[in-house]
Amino acid sequence: MLYPRDIRLAQVALGGPSDDDEGVRPQVTVVAGEQAYQRPAGTEVAAEAGRRRAFAVISHPDAGKSTLTEALALHASAITQAGAVHGKAGRRGVTSDWMAMEKDRGISITSAALRFDYDGMVLNLLDTPGHADFSEDTYRVLEAVDCAIMLLDSAKGLEPQTLKLFDVCRNRHIPVITFVNKWDRPGREPLELLDEIEQRIGLRPTPLNWPVGIAGDFHGLIDRNTGEFTRFTRTPGGADRAIEEQLTAEEAAAREGEVYTTAREELDLLTEIGADVDMESFLAGESSPVLFGAALPNFGVRRLLESLVALAPAPAPRADVKDEPRPVDAPFSGLVFKVQANMDRNHRDRVAFVRVCSGRFERGMVLTHAATGRPFATKYAQSMFGADRETLDVAYPGDVIGLVNANALRPGDTLYEELSVEFPPIPSFAPEHFAVVRSKDASKHKQFRKGIDQLATEGVVQVLSSDLRGDQAPVLAAVGPLQFDVVLNRLEHEFGARAELDHLGYTIARRTDAEGAAGLAGVRGSEVLTRRLDGALLALFTDKWRLAAIQRDHADILLETLVAGTD
Numbered sequence: 001m002l003y004p005r006d007i008r009l010a011q012v013a014l015g016g017p018s019d020d021d022e023g024v025r026p027q028v029t030v031v032a033g034e035q036a037y038q039r040p041a042g043t044e045v046a047a048e049a050g051r052r053r054a055f056a057v058i059s060h061p062d063a064g065k066s067t068l069t070e071a072l073a074l075h076a077s078a079i080t081q082a083g084a085v086h087g088k089a090g091r092r093g094v095t096s097d098w099m100a101m102e103k104d105r106g107i108s109i110t111s112a113a114l115r116f117d118y119d120g121m122v123l124n125l126l127d128t129p130g131h132a133d134f135s136e137d138t139y140r141v142l143e144a145v146d147c148a149i150m151l152l153d154s155a156k157g158l159e160p161q162t163l164k165l166f167d168v169c170r171n172r173h174i175p176v177i178t179f180v181n182k183w184d185r186p187g188r189e190p191l192e193l194l195d196e197i198e199q200r201i202g203l204r205p206t207p208l209n210w211p212v213g214i215a216g217d218f219h220g221l222i223d224r225n226t227g228e229f230t231r232f233t234r235t236p237g238g239a240d241r242a243i244e245e246q247l248t249a250e251e252a253a254a255r256e257g258e259v260y261t262t263a264r265e266e267l268d269l270l271t272e273i274g275a276d277v278d279m280e281s282f283l284a285g286e287s288s289p290v291l292f293g294a295a296l297p298n299f300g301v302r303r304l305l306e307s308l309v310a311l312a313p314a315p316a317p318r319a320d321v322k323d324e325p326r327p328v329d330a331p332f333s334g335l336v337f338k339v340q341a342n343m344d345r346n347h348r349d350r351v352a353f354v355r356v357c358s359g360r361f362e363r364g365m366v367l368t369h370a371a372t373g374r375p376f377a378t379k380y381a382q383s384m385f386g387a388d389r390e391t392l393d394v395a396y397p398g399d400v401i402g403l404v405n406a407n408a409l410r411p412g413d414t415l416y417e418e419l420s421v422e423f424p425p426i427p428s429f430a431p432e433h434f435a436v437v438r439s440k441d442a443s444k445h446k447q448f449r450k451g452i453d454q455l456a457t458e459g460v461v462q463v464l465s466s467d468l469r470g471d472q473a474p475v476l477a478a479v480g481p482l483q484f485d486v487v488l489n490r491l492e493h494e495f496g497a498r499a500e501l502d503h504l505g506y507t508i509a510r511r512t513d514a515e516g517a518a519g520l521a522g523v524r525g526s527e528v529l530t531r532r533l534d535g536a537l538l539a540l541f542t543d544k545w546r547l548a549a550i551q552r553d554h555a556d557i558l559l560e561t562l563v564a565g566t567d
């Protein structure tokens with residue numbers, strides 16, 4: 001167990017050890033900064049944290065994220081038939097209210113957190129929306145994981161959304177495992193794909209296995225570690241495990257002939273250039289273990305699971321706002337990374353997803369909400385599995401808890417027990433789309449306001465206002481226009497307030513201060529508004545030329561770039 005340098009094990013033993021009496025187990029006092037806490041010696045928390053892996057799949061839409069999620073869960077035997085999680089056409093579906101909207105557009109808006117047991121480990125897969133318009137949501141989810149699987153379509157390689165999400169991983173030093181998907185159909189050369197990864201994002205690819213047969217004529221995979229060849233045979237419909245056959249190198253050479261020889265030659269080349277898995281550079285985000293396979297027919301998915309368990313880091317101490325790491329076996333602390341209302345028509349409630357960062361969570365425990373200092377009861381803690389919910393009694397670092405009807409919680413909030421802590425806020429993205437929103441029906445103004453407040457709190461969209469514009473017509477600021485559609489849809493269906501938008505011609509936002517706001521008053525092509533959630537002053541500009549001209553004429557005005565990620 002790694003302890004940060006400034007945490008000292010100060011004192012041991014408050015009572016003698018006893019097998020049958022929990023109350024007098026040896027205690028350890030741990031001093032963290034200016035605070036101290038006690039925990040039983042030999043606590044199970046560190047061991048349980050060591051069994052957890054919290055990860056996300058990042059990919060461009062259509063690369064196969066939903067399919068891979070299902071395949072992973074299938075292999076981990078969490079579900080019996082692929083398709084139970086995401087509800088693709090003709091399969092069982094989740095039932096959120098905006099599901100219809102998702103279906104219409106073929107996009108995934110809702111994020112589910114899946115948890116499954118595999119080989120003595122507990123895997124927590126945090127789902128991320130694939131569409132670029134919901135990048136901010138994805139960013140928040142990535143705050144809560146310790147590893148990411150970068151999923152590539154073998155025919156397309158690195159695509160724009162993959163690149164953006166990879167940048168987030170790089171900024172947050174999240175180790176990345178690469179899975180090259182859809183190898184069962186025509187695609188690019190494996191060496192060419194590796195080269196693209198290295199050249200375009202500077203990540204050194206280190207293959208764990210190697211495909212035999214070109215994409216589209218896939219015979220199987222050679223494991224670089226053991227030299228064994230796994231031959232695959234597709235099962236009808238793909239909705240079950242593929243048939244796998246293990247062959248030795250000699251057997252494979254005899255059976256597969258030339259394609260096998262070609263693959264071996266490529267492997268020799270990789271060995272020559274030293275493309276071997278290296279834990280240190282992987283954990284530092286400099287190299288990426290690469291696996292080939294096909295999620296739909298379940299080729300190579302088991303190997304991916306095994307690699308994830310072997311390579312992905314377990315939860316580690318998380319740095320707080322003062323940059324002091326909180327050990328995983330400190331009293332409970334958790335980070336709210338997502339708030340989602342109305343996930344299930346039968347429940348009609350609001351769920352805050354909390355990543356456990358330290359300690360043992362027990363349902364019913366009363367926590368403190370760091371932002372307000374208020375107590376927070378956790379009677380209704382749940383775990384989520386697609387649309388299914390289960391009451392969750394205990395959770396450990398790396399797990400995700402769903403707290404139901406957690407109306408006070410916002411993404412980025414910290415909850416803790418006993419020893420106070422606050423994690424750094426999750427930065428907001430720079431919005432690029434702006435629109436005034438108005439209630440269509442004056443008699444529904446109350447519902448309209450309530451809806452706007454709630455959607456802002458959830459982080460569905462940023463809400464800006466100013467004295468000039470007044471309360472009736474706030475300005476919505478979004479990273480992508482689909483966020484507006486979600487707002488209108490939810491205002492109408494959840495709050496009974498039909499609304500309309502009036503798009504504004506701004507495309508850029510910069511952070512400013514009160515002096516900046518005064519300096520920009522009346523300047524053409526700009527406007528200063530206050531972000532409701534945190535009171536930040538945002539200066540909006542029609543375009544980059546207008547911004548450049550204003551910066552030239554008013555060099556003294558503070559115009560700070562907001563979080564990149566969309567730039």
Ligand code: G4P
Pocket residue numbers: 059060061062063064065066067068088089130181182183184185293294295296297
């Ligand atoms: P996404 O969540 O990343 O957006 O992708 P999704 O899993 O929905 O997959 C996109 C399409 O790619 C789907 O086809 C899916 O069946 C297909 N696909 C995913 N993995 C593989 C693979 O390994 N091999 C092949 N050949 N296809 C794969 P679709 O026709 O758009 O949807 P559907 O009607 O089949 O669900």
